[in-house]
Amino acid sequence: MAAAKDITGAAAGMVENVGTASNLLKALANENRLRLLCLLAKGERSVTELETTLALRQPTVSQQLARLKADDLVAHRRQGKTIYYSLVSEEARRLMMALDKLFCFCTPGAKRSKRARAPRAAAR
Numbered sequence: 001m002a003a004a005k006d007i008t009g010a011a012a013g014m015v016e017n018v019g020t021a022s023n024l025l026k027a028l029a030n031e032n033r034l035r036l037l038c039l040l041a042k043g044e045r046s047v048t049e050l051e052t053t054l055a056l057r058q059p060t061v062s063q064q065l066a067r068l069k070a071d072d073l074v075a076h077r078r079q080g081k082t083i084y085y086s087l088v089s090e091e092a093r094r095l096m097m098a099l100d101k102l103f104c105f106c107t108p109g110a111k112r113s114k115r116a117r118a119p120r121a122a123a124r
Helices: 002-028 031-040 048-053 058-070 091-104
Strands: 074-079 084-087
Touching: 002 031, 002 091, 031 048, 031 058, 031 074, 031 084, 048 058, 048 084, 048 091, 058 074, 084 091
Parallel strands: none
Antiparallel strands: 074 084
């Protein structure tokens, strides 16, 4: 009976973790949000800096930041008229570091590893 309770408790924890992971991956599924998180993983940025660096319009940046904030991935602070965003999710930060190691899209000028460049075999 104790083993059944352990399994039930483990399953409940897994469901919660799977939901958290699924929400994070959904946030990363949008290219603009992925690019925003890539920059924010390197440190706090102003909305204007994000717009300029990513060559995106302010409404697009604001909309995607709002989604990331709703998912508790980023937080903001205001200094005068400037709003700064930062990455607050440690899981998101670690995932962005792993993605950068695989694809080097967060590190300008870096080259991807041969393994990351190799085409995947078609699923059969």
